[in-house]
Amino acid sequence: xxxxxxxxxxxxxxxxxxxxxxxVPISNHLYFYWYRQILGQKxxxxxxxxxxxxxxxxxxxxxxxxxERPDGSNFTLKIRSTKxxxxxxxxxxxxxxxxxxxxxxxxxxxxxxx
Amino acid sequence: xxTVTQSQPEMSVQEAETVTLSCTxxxxxxxxxxxxxxxxxxxxxxxVIRQEAYKQQNATENRFSVNFQKAAxxxxxxxxxSQxxxxxxxxxxxxxxxxDYKLSFGAGTTVTVRA
Numbered sequence: 645x646x647x648x649x650x651x652x653x654x655x656x657x658x659x660x661x662x663x664x665x666x667x668v669p670i671s672n673h674l675y676f677y678w679y680r681q682i683l684g685q686k687x688x689x690x691x692x693x694x695x696x697x698x699x700x701x702x703x704x705x706x707x708x709x710x711x712e713r714p715d716g717s718n719f720t721l722k723i724r725s726t727k728x729x730x731x732x733x734x735x736x737x738x739x740x741x742x743x744x745x746x747x748x749x750x751x752x753x754x755x756x757x758x
Numbered sequence: 759x760x761t762v763t764q765s766q767p768e769m770s771v772q773e774a775e776t777v778t779l780s781c782t783x784x785x786x787x788x789x790x791x792x793x794x795x796x797x798x799x800x801x802x803x804x805x806v807i808r809q810e811a812y813k814q815q816n817a818t819e820n821r822f823s824v825n826f827q828k829a830a831x832x833x834x835x836x837x838x839x840s841q842x843x844x845x846x847x848x849x850x851x852x853x854x855x856x857x858d859y860k861l862s863f864g865a866g867t868t869v870t871v872r873a
Contacts, residue, residue: 675859687803687849689860700860733801739859746793747853747861749803 646670648750650736656756657726665721665753669738676719677737677747678711680704687735693719726757760785760852764864771840772872778825779835779867781850787811789855792826792833797866798846806848809833811855840871 649668657663669676678690691701693711701709710722719738723730733754737747761784771777783792794806809817809826816824821841825834837844850864 677860679861681801686865687851687861687863689862692860702860735803737803737861746805746808748805749795751800751802754801 648736648738648748650734650750650753652753653751654754654756656758659728659757660725663723663726663755665723665734665736665755667719667721667736667738667750668717669719669736670748671717673738673740673748675699675739675747676711676713677739678721679735679737679749681733681735681752682729683732690721690734726755728757731755731757760787760790760854760862762850762852762862762864764850764867766867767865768868768870770870770872771837773840773842775840776836776838777840777869779837779848779850779869781833781835781864783831783833783850783852785831785852785854787854791853791855792824793851793853793861794822794824794833794835795849795851795863796844796846797849798843803849807835837869842871842873845869845871 651666676693681687691705692699708724713719733752735752736750739747763782790811792809796804796806807819821838823836847866849866851861
């Protein structure tokens, strides 16, 4: 069964460093998302991406964040200059032909900023 | 903005028994989707069940069923014949039918199934 994959599974970085989190969505999906879950808290929407552009972003998704789909298969989230409060689990999700269908999540990347 | 509320931070259930998790939401939309996701200790987010608001019939998926009360804006999840593998955090989530397609999550309910 097709699944969303994410790499790396864990990343430790120093404050101020850039990180890139990678996702490979399900191949025929058209809508892509990033969510964040700070430990012990609920899952929060960061950004949605469709037709090679951002369709919506939350207030969390400030200028330090960017997304792109560089090669038609990978979907990346870049944090330019990490802060301690960026430590969280980051989930990629993808969805189907129509956005009103079910979003399928990857296994997540656990980011720790020291 | 949509608000999803899960009022039970933790629940415990004996194996083979039934447990019901509550979820309420606030929206002015008429058409929308509701979901329950399971997050086991591995922290993977797994879809449990989905309900379209325009469908009156409650969704079921094997041992999982929902009680969708649109007027009351309530969407509870019932886990029947609980199994040890059901131990996880359960999140209720809302998605609008048109416009933005993001999921809005509740705070989650930790379910522990006791042997």
